[in-house]
Amino acid sequence: MPPDDVAHITPTAQDSCRSCWLAVPGLLWMILFFLVPLLLVLAISFASRGTYGGIVWEFTWANYLDLLHPLYGKILVQSLCYATVTTAICFLLGFPLAYVIARSPARWQPVLLLLVMLPFWTNFLVRTYAWMILLRHDGLANHLLLALGLITEPLELLYTPTAVVIGLVYGYLPFMVLPLYVAVERLDPVLVEAAWDLYASRWAVLTRVVVPLTMPGIVGGCILVFIPSIGSFITPDLLGGARSMMIGNLIQHEYLVVRDWPLGSAVSFVLMGIVMAAVVLYYRRATPGDGPLEGR
Amino acid sequence: MRSAIRGMVLWSLCLVWLTGWLTACGQRSGEDPAQSRPVLHYFTWSDYVGPEIIREFERREQVKVVIDTFSSNEELLAKLQSGATGYDVAVPSDFMVAIMIQQGLLSELDQAALPNTTQLEPHLQTLPFDPERRYSVPYLWGTVGIGYDSAAISTPPDSWSILWDMRYKGRISMLNDQREVFGAVLRSMGQSMNSIDPQVIESAKERLLHQKPLVKTYTSDHYDQLLASGEVVLAHGWGGPVARAMADRPSIRYVVPREGATIWADCLVVLKTAPEKHLAMRFINYLMEPSVAARTSERLRFASASRLARELVDVSTRDNPAIYPPLDQLARLEWMRDVGNGIRLYDRAWTELKMQ
Numbered sequence: 260m261p262p263d264d265v266a267h268i269t270p271t272a273q274d275s276c277r278s279c280w281l282a283v284p285g286l287l288w289m290i291l292f293f294l295v296p297l298l299l300v301l302a303i304s305f306a307s308r309g310t311y312g313g314i315v316w317e318f319t320w321a322n323y324l325d326l327l328h329p330l331y332g333k334i335l336v337q338s339l340c341y342a343t344v345t346t347a348i349c350f351l352l353g354f355p356l357a358y359v360i361a362r363s364p365a366r367w368q369p370v371l372l373l374l375v376m377l378p379f380w381t382n383f384l385v386r387t388y389a390w391m392i393l394l395r396h397d398g399l400a401n402h403l404l405l406a407l408g409l410i411t412e413p414l415e416l417l418y419t420p421t422a423v424v425i426g427l428v429y430g431y432l433p434f435m436v437l438p439l440y441v442a443v444e445r446l447d448p449v450l451v452e453a454a455w456d457l458y459a460s461r462w463a464v465l466t467r468v469v470v471p472l473t474m475p476g477i478v479g480g481c482i483l484v485f486i487p488s489i490g491s492f493i494t495p496d497l498l499g500g501a502r503s504m505m506i507g508n509l510i511q512h513e514y515l516v517v518r519d520w521p522l523g524s525a526v527s528f529v530l531m532g533i534v535m536a537a538v539v540l541y542y543r544r545a546t547p548g549d550g551p552l553e554g555r
Numbered sequence: 556m557r558s559a560i561r562g563m564v565l566w567s568l569c570l571v572w573l574t575g576w577l578t579a580c581g582q583r584s585g586e587d588p589a590q591s592r593p594v595l596h597y598f599t600w601s602d603y604v605g606p607e608i609i610r611e612f613e614r615r616e617q618v619k620v621v622i623d624t625f626s627s628n629e630e631l632l633a634k635l636q637s638g639a640t641g642y643d644v645a646v647p648s649d650f651m652v653a654i655m656i657q658q659g660l661l662s663e664l665d666q667a668a669l670p671n672t673t674q675l676e677p678h679l680q681t682l683p684f685d686p687e688r689r690y691s692v693p694y695l696w697g698t699v700g701i702g703y704d705s706a707a708i709s710t711p712p713d714s715w716s717i718l719w720d721m722r723y724k725g726r727i728s729m730l731n732d733q734r735e736v737f738g739a740v741l742r743s744m745g746q747s748m749n750s751i752d753p754q755v756i757e758s759a760k761e762r763l764l765h766q767k768p769l770v771k772t773y774t775s776d777h778y779d780q781l782l783a784s785g786e787v788v789l790a791h792g793w794g795g796p797v798a799r800a801m802a803d804r805p806s807i808r809y810v811v812p813r814e815g816a817t818i819w820a821d822c823l824v825v826l827k828t829a830p831e832k833h834l835a836m837r838f839i840n841y842l843m844e845p846s847v848a849a850r851t852s853e854r855l856r857f858a859s860a861s862r863l864a865r866e867l868v869d870v871s872t873r874d875n876p877a878i879y880p881p882l883d884q885l886a887r888l889e890w891m892r893d894v895g896n897g898i899r900l901y902d903r904a905w906t907e908l909k910m911q
Contacts, residue, residue, distance in 0.1 A: 308896070310895045310896055311654050311657055311658060311893065311895070312629075312632065312654070312898075313636060313658070330903070330906055330907055330910060333910050334906075334910060337910075395784070395786055396786055397784070397785075397786075415725065417772075418771055418772045496731070500770075500771060500772030500773060500774070501731045501772060501773040501774060501909070502767070502770070502772065502773065502909070503909050503910060504906065504909045504910060508909075509906070512902075512906075513902075514633075515627060515629050515630060515633065516627070516629055516732075516733065516902075517898055517899075517902045518629055518632065518633070518898075519898075519899075519902070
């Protein structure tokens with residue numbers, strides 16, 4: 260919010276403090292259930308694993324040094340690749356979809372948005388199992404492709420990286436569509452018309468008017484898709500056949516199988532650090548003044 | 556109108572975020588405050604109880620049984636280590652019993668209150684993880700082996716080496732469990748599955764890397780469905796799920812390779828923090844009652860540790876080697892032990908296998 264607006268809403272400092280208490284419940288909630296556990300994880304990441312899997316409170320850098328092994332770099336790079344591909348596909352699918360929804364008659368929009376969110380009424384695990392049934396050797400996808408004559412032999416779809424990407428895109432597409440919808444809906448059609456009037460080509464209208472003006476939504480959507488994709492572990496296990504690991508699998512594995520909470524915590528913190536650094540870097544570069552999410 | 560929609564979108568976005576993150580979270584079943592009957596808290600594997608068996612105990616003892624479930628030994632341990640109390644009876648597997656004894660989580664059993672546990676299968680009388688059975692009673696037991704489709708594999712396999720056979724490329728599933736997968740390879744190399752020799756584990760990893768292109772999936776949950784649907788023709792796994800697959804596809808068979816394999820036992824224990832210790836003893840004694848144990852065995856398709864139950868189960872259960880391991884196999888079976896910090900070796904090798 261620009262500073263002049265702030266002054267408008269809260270004329271005096273006293274006024275603003277009188278309503279401060281409204282923030283207390285939310286703040287307490289965050290401190291108690293977000294900050295405290297996070298600090299605990301940070302502390303654990305500097306402890307060591309006991310022989311039977313407990314936590315031994317001896318300060319050590321060993322967990323972070325362990326992560327310098329190229330093996331973990333490989334996992335990280337692979338996770339970044341999966342998340343990037345997923346985000347790109349979600350964007351390419353989501354942008355036209357969001358545009359059409361935002362430009363459709365107002366009475367249709369709630370229905371269309373509802374349809375986008377409909378899959379969330381079912382548990383994610385159940386939907387992933389449904390994909391396993393669709394993608395397997397004698398599954399619906401292969402039957403359909405065979406019937407259409409597009410293939411002569413059933414494809415091996417399930418337990419491949421393709422299946423993982425399909426599952427991730429399916430799971431996180433709504434995260435992309437919703438912020439994009441808000442951005443496109445805010446976009447003044449007059450500006451697009453103006454571009455046409457000034458003889459901009461289709462491509463120029465898209466790249467020089469529509470995309471820059473909807474950038475806040477694009478960034479928001481990409482972040483919302485990228486972050487959960489990079490940490491996902493159910494999808495690579497079930498649709499990828501657990502044949503490789505993403506960083507989410509590594510964290511789950513260290514916590515629940517190896518019972519090495521310190522190493523698992525260190526991995527979590529490294530992942531968190533990378534995501535945060537990327538987001539901060541983006542905002543630093545993209546916003547000399549105003550925050551991009553406030554852009555108009 | 557516009558801003559109303561915008562508001563709706565933002566709200567749903569929050570909702571969507573939440574539901575996305577809250578996928579599979581276990582929940583402690585609530586107690587009914589109106590009930591003044593004693594309550595027993597039973598902490599067991601998911602899909603590991605017969606509801607009618609629990610109901611019968613509730614009726615007989617005029618109590619209420621509250622069931623909570625876990626999906627791995629590690630989850631059980633993690634919950635108890637992080638201070639979860641209120642559970643009376645739990646069902647850890649063999650190696651986890653040893654860890655729980657070490658960690659002081661278990662309460663000594665009152666043998667006098669457990670007459671039904673005196674008639675155990677001979678080979679389950681003395682167990683390496685609790686030699687005098689002071690803390691645990693073996694409940695259900697079995698083996699890890701290979702489930703295969705005899706319609707697709709003409710000569711019945713008797714060795715782990717079938718899992719390296721190029722003819723079955725892409726039709727093999729392995730457990731998604733580092734100790735069990737390495738255990739199988741180590742046995743095929745003539746080694747103990749509890750080896751902590753870095754060189755041995757390294758060469759086991761090499762063998763697994765050769766096998767990886769043949770493996771369709773590493774899974775511990777749904778290989779029964781994969782076998783039953785014909786998606787895989789060879790599955791490394793526990794006997795019980797293979798027995799389930801047999802019901803859907805009669806050509807499925809089960810073999811424990813001649814090089815040896817895992818024997819496991821899930822054990823009934825009473826927790827040190829148990830609020831209802833006496834009731835817990837009565838519950839364990841009830842579960843080990845021959846007729847109850849036999850019904851449990853038939854329902855869950857795992858062998859009961861009670862020797863008397865073996866005589867009561869129906870023939871199809873007793874004669875199914877996936878459920879009741881033939882006793883002549885015992886000599887080549889090995890208990891999985893906790894390898895302490897040796898787990899790091901397995902962990903690194905397993906991660907390398909996955910990332911190749």
